[in-house]
Amino acid sequence: MGDPAGDTIIAIGANLPGADGAAPLASCRAAAAALDGVCGLSLVATSSWWETAPEPPAPESPWYVNGAARLRGEADPAGLLAALQAIENAAGRVRPYPNAPRTLDLDIIAMGRLVRAGPDPVIPHPRAHLRRFVLVPLAELWPGWTHPVSGLTVRAILDSLPPAPMRAAGEA
Template sequence: MILIGIGANLPGADGSAPLATCRAAAGALAALPGMRLAALSRWWESAPIPPLPGSPWYVNGVARLEGAMAPDALLAALHGIEDRFHRERPYVNAPRTLDLDLLAHGQTVRSGPGLILPHPRLQDRRFVLEPLLEVAPGWVHPLLGPAHALLEALPPQDLHPLPA
């Protein structure tokens, strides 16, 4: 099981809303060679973390993929999709047209250099764990334990599901 975080809070280059961009990115994930989109969470809206004055709210979701693409190749493919959606990285936590995070790749544990798996901050992010549990309700972080316990340990966040 491969879990991908999908997020956006800026309009696309064509002016499309972040939700439309996230939906299109899910389609791009489904089209990756050798991969299958097995599940897609609802879309969630959340305030930026850390709070940035004037920064728009995020649309977030999680996709569960099945396939045999190696982690580094998949990360490169995710970056390619971000590039197609004009992702820029002017500074850490900058607003973005699209953000694709490789959250988990099976039970792989990597501490770097480069790619870290599972994602090093997913246990701190309610906006990741809520949708993750929709597509992988029994998922267990290989180092920290069940995702539902990680979620229960988090403080509240200004977060809600968007209408279908």
């Protein structure tokens, strides 16, 4: 089934109801299910779901639901990005401005040890190492993951980050 060190991590998030009116958590779960088979990749696991404050802080923006999926197999990065954007578009994603609230956000965080500066997608994700809401789910799925550029483990990166508001999805 392939080398697990070559697995792909996709971050999943939403903070607005989907095009079908689904709550963000339902949209995230549906997106995770939709990843199985995309570009020939197989869904290996999904993380827990987390509610997180918007980054950068935006008082008018609802909290996000965030998680991640681990996929196995080989895929073309540009083809995978196009497939993820098609899933986002089907969920009603619009991009009025950077960091706008969204019905669904799917980001390629890593594709094994691949380092790609461009064209899009840049891999590993250029800001993943700064985002607790990406790294906590990643650490659940792949505790031994190391950043392909810095060589740091996911635990070391998390330990270097400041605290950020996060709670298990569904907690008050």
